[in-house]
Amino acid sequence: MPGFIGTAPVRQQLSLYGDKPPGDVHLRSASHVERYVIEAADGSVGHVRGFILDDEAWVVRCFIVDTRNWWPGGKEVLLATQWIDVIDWFAASASTSLTREAIKASPEYDESSLIDRAYEAKVHDFYQKSGYWIEEKGSGPA
Known part of the structure; x- marks a missing residue:
C-alpha cells in the first residue's frame, strides 16, 4: 500500500464533489510527490x-x-x-x-x-x- 502525503489533485476533487472537497486537500500520495x-x-x-x-x-x-x-x-x-x-x-x-x-x-x-x-x-x-x-x-x- 503506498504511503500518503493522499488523493487526486484538488481540481479533480472539486469537479467530482462540487465546491466542497472531501477530506484534507493537502494530502497527496507519496508516489505522486x-x-x-x-x-x-x-x-x-x-x-x-x-x-x-x-x-x-x-x-x-x-x-x-x-x-x-x-x-x-x-x-x-x-x-x-x-x-x-x-x-x-x-x-x-x-x-x-x-x-x-x-x-x-x-x-x-x-x-x-x-x-x-x-x-x-x-x-x-x-x-x-x-x-x-x-x-x-x-x-x-x-
Whole structure:
C-alpha cells in the first residue's frame, strides 16, 4: 500500500464533489510527490526521489532529492521537510530558500547507510539549521 502525503489533485476533487472537497486537500500520495521538482532560491535543483520517515513519530523527516539530472556529477541529498517553504500541488514542485550551490555542496545521501542522529546532525550543521530533535525537545511544557 503506498504511503500518503493522499488523493487526486484538488481540481479533480472539486469537479467530482462540487465546491466542497472531501477530506484534507493537502494530502497527496507519496508516489505522486516523488516526481515533484525541487526549486531552490535561484532555480531548479532536482526532484523528489523518496522520503525519510520517522517510524516512531510517524512523520516525514526529509525528502530524498536527486540532483543528477540538473548537473554532471549530481548526487542524492536530503532536505528536511521544515526547509521546504512552499509545496505547489498544481505545479508539482516544492520550493526552498536554500540555494542551488548549498544543495549541490551538501553531504551526499547513501541509501545503504543507516541514518542516525550523527548523520542528521551533520546535514543540519552543514545548512546551519537546528535539528527537529532540539525544536521538539523545547516544545514541551515549561
